[in-house]
Amino acid sequence: MGSWAKPFTVQVSDADLELLHKKLELATFPDELEGAGWDYGAPLADVKRITEYWRDKFDWRKTEETINQLPQFTTEIEVEGHGSLNIHFVHQKSAAENAIPLLFVHGWPGSFLEVRKLLPILTAASPDQPSFHVVAPSLPGFGFSEAPTKPGFGGYQHAEVLNKLMLSLGYNEYVYQAGDLGHVLGVYVANAYGHKHLKAWHTNMPTYRAPTFWSNPLLILEIFTNKAVSQTLEQASRTWKKGGGYYMVQTTVPQTLAYSFADSPDGLLAWIYEKLARIVDDYHWTEDEVLEWISIYWFSRAGPGANVRIYYELTGGNKHDMFEGTKWTSVPLGTSYFPKEPIRFPKSWACLIGKVVFQAEHDKGGHFAAHEQPEKLAGDLRMMFGKGGPAYGIVPGKDGYA
């Protein structure tokens, strides 16, 4: 265990809770077109119901207690050009001493809590499957981590934080699992620390920049010859058109959006719930679950306006894609495909990201795989890193077995 890590408990102040309740008392709703359903965004009935539950029934202190059952810590991480950031993380060790150190990175609108259901499965010690020591941070500006204070905190800065966190815990070599922005940052970590520190990684949202005719002529030709490929792309384009508004706003004017996020609890709720409800596979969120998730944003250390800046920083204000400055790496990569993941690229394009050594496809699950299908996702990691698996023993001396 790193000597600088301090135990951490979530402790939202009474003043913050009181302000939230004052605001919830004054919540003002818009009307809605008749029969709108989901055609115009989050439905009024849902947002009202959840907001009223928030106001009258949701018990934050009880939720806080449950969250605090997770072993949490904070540590100072120096980032070149950005000073020191206090980073919050969950760190759950396995009873198996040679467990594989695994860094789990959330995305947006996710949080460190997405690791929760994976923990008991991944850290379980057994002769039959590999076991992991799991580290799940709050990204800078998210959850209970400090946010950067100046512009320019891009992909490589995030990668620096993530790598240094693992090193500070004594994990000189580790593996990595993520989806969403966590996947994007995985590309940066692989580029900057691949082989030396990052030995292998896994993604449940395998995407990268699209191929060009000049770089990958065969993949381009495949679009015309393979119906499954062209259909996937058409679907991706439709999804983008209907659901990409948040991305266009967050990559260009995150500060403008920040005022709404910081000031309106149900405004924040609606923006995030619109995604939670729609990009999952038959997953029934309870009000408590949604509100716990939203509360991490509402009560985040840097305030709810800070997290969306990552979209701007990774894209230069939407001037380029999120992978700018990265390349294909030969770090072994595992991919898992879940049917309701909205951000999908053809499977044959995964080879553009890295050296694919493992691929799994599931018949159930959406964007938040770790939360919706923890057994399936953990199962994929066990297969990838277990005895006989393509990444077995990738971390020297830590093959995951007791």
Add this chain to the structure above:
Amino acid sequence: MSEQPFTLAIPDADLEYLRKKLDVVRLPDELDGAGWQYGAPLAHIQRLLAHWKDGFDWRKAEAEINKLAMFTRDVDVEGFGTLNIHYLHQKSEVKNAIPLLFVHGWPGHFLEVRKLLPILTAKSPDHPSFHVVAVSLPGFAFSEGPKKPGFEGRQYAEVLNKVMLALGYNEYVYQGGDWGHLLGAHVAHQYGHKHVKAWHSNMPCYRAPKLLSNPFLTLEPYYSAAARQRISKSAKYRVTGSGYFLEQATKPQTIGYSLADSPVGLLAWIYEKLVAWTDEYPWTDDEVLEWISVYWFSRDGPAASVRIYHALTGGSTHDSFAGAARSTIPLGVSYFPKEIIQLPKSWTQLLGNVVFESEHDKGGHFAATEQPEALAGDLRKMYGKGGPAHGVVPGRNGYD
């Protein structure tokens, strides 16, 4: 209900409610040295918020607005029942003044016509005069909005045309920018020649030309630096400044919750555009807050106004011109340098029958607010004696 005079009188309870909300505002932080790069700067919003709480006098602003000749009337819309529509109607003392319909956009409103009124209605032998009607679009300011889906270009045009007919203006001319421009294409298509005799736009844009139908226009950017320069400005807007458009066109309800619940959220969302889209216009805090207040106190609430983006684009499945073919009625256009969407000037002929063109060296998207003399001057030239659209409304050529 036929025409009723309209007096703006926001209830004390609404003012009190706003005050309560302003008292519990929670602001975000900001990156060091962010400036305008990431959106509306914190210092600006803090200053405006402080003024809103302690300096801005809504009742005073309201009294000034009430000096304008405002009315409401019920307008039947096929398939949507009646909507109670708010508008301003300022007649000129010139009996034969040209009836002019002024249409705002988003985040604009009917008050954008304010500075134009004294100029356009002024009587003189040297320039034409206008009777001015400025309608609040359904769902904006004090007009009722539709309550069910399907209220699209055709319906907005129907409302606008019916207001003019109800006022006794069987034939009229039209001026607009932003949605006012886009809806102008619909009004011209539906009622061109029969009712609307000519129109003017300060944001002239249309679909890009297709190579097979207009090879020369399509190829122009390849050999004209001026054309490329204009397109690059539009590209900059598209890439870095159009997030609001896609969000409002696809998820107007989602952003609507924030706009309805957070006065400072609404302020930032709109203020960012008021500054980004204008040519160094020296907004005063009172001006900004009056502008925002029209949204905050609007009849259907601020969330209703953004639905127009979804309605006119089919939820971002087509452009706003769908259903509006090019009309042959005379079209005048004014180009302002800081307008957000700029296309090669030669493409304007795809939009309509261009009879008047004017270019200015100052002004942006909110031309009527920023450059009222320039804009009014263009209308005077277009419709005045010797102008290309003079006498286009029979019996009302603008002179007595």
